[in-house]
Amino acid sequence: MKKDTKQQRANIVNKTLFYIYKNIDTNISLEELAKLNSVSKYHFHRIFKEETKQNLFDFITSIRLQKAANLLITNQYSTISEIANMCGYSSHSSFIKAFKQKFSYTPTAWRKSGHKEYSKNLIGEHRRFDKIDIKIEVSKERFCAYIRHKGYDKSISKTWQKLKALAYEYNLKEYKEIALHHDNPTITPLNECNYVAAIEVPKDFKSNISTLEIPKTLCAVFKLKGVYGDVLAFLRYVYHYWLPSSGYEATTLPSYVIYHKNHFLNEDNQFDLTFYLPVKVIY
Structure with a gap:
């Protein structure tokens, strides 16, 4: 692969990922991502999968759910439906189903205390930083x-x-x-x-x-x-x-x-x- 081609592919992936994170509350389509990068839908989809080793829409879904999981912890005054909408879900039921499939907790259970157990299993015990x-x-x-x-x-x-x-x-x-x-x-x-x-x-x-x-x-x-x-x-x-x-x-x-x-x-x-x-x- 030529150096220019390699750089072009890296730029396509980088521009795409930044766009997805920035617009995660919208219904992101293959068409708009291809247009963003000035390439065909087929060419874009192939490059993204080859460079990231991930399916585009599986990747977007994963980001939506990770953002939602974080907002359920931090945004105590937002409803579950509001957080689902902030992360691009228009259907409350589909959000609950997808969330439980990924994190093994319902959004309600996650918000209550499930996130603490999940985090403990990932990185260990909690520490405080009160004097910061x-x-x-x-x-x-x-x-x-x-x-x-x-x-x-x-x-x-x-x-x-x-x-x-x-x-x-x-x-x-x-x-x-x-x-x-x-x-x-x-x-x-x-x-x-x-x-x-x-x-x-x-x-x-x-x-x-x-x-x-x-x-x-x-x-x-x-x-x-x-x-x-x-x-x-x-x-x-x-x-x-x-x-x-x-x-x-x-x-x-x-x-x-x-x-x-x-x-x-x-x-x-x-x-x-x-x-x-x-x-x-x-x-």
Whole structure:
């Protein structure tokens, strides 16, 4: 496969995934995704399946249910039907059936306490972060070049190393290292998590690397230092304990971190980061 073809296919997948996450509350069609990428429906569907090893609509369904599972935890004042609609389900009964099939709990049981047991089986016991510094502020928009990574584990370091090498090739000397968490790894099996390693670039940046925009939005902002493994425990605290009683609800926008010290690039496994969680006020 030629280098240009490989890059083109990667750009199609990256643009598609970002579009799906951004518009997960809508009825996403094969036609609109093919049009988005300026290719035929057949060509698009074949590329997506070959590059991701997943069926397109199975993938979309999985994202819908993962988003719903997270919102059922964090958005205590939204009804199950409202959350189903936020994640692209128009039928209440079909949502309940699909949710139970994936998570082995009904949405009601999941919201009550099922998510805690499910999370415990994935990443172990709960830890508290009560003394952490938290602010509510409007985050600015950011433009990023990025590489997508499948799974949440130490193999992410290879993706960061590759991105750092690309920054060197494009003569980017000073930049922020940013990671987007499309999935909540405390309720999504780590090997299924979609992680994005990114570096902030000028708005007019031109390259063959895929780019994205993090929109200006209201965020809960947390500052955290620790070692590899602490992030998972922290995320569970934020989503399962802090957010439900905070007076705010999560949106469908992905959370992200800005690394001041990146544990995926440091041999001591230590990190220093600021975590941004898009939220809306409960009236």
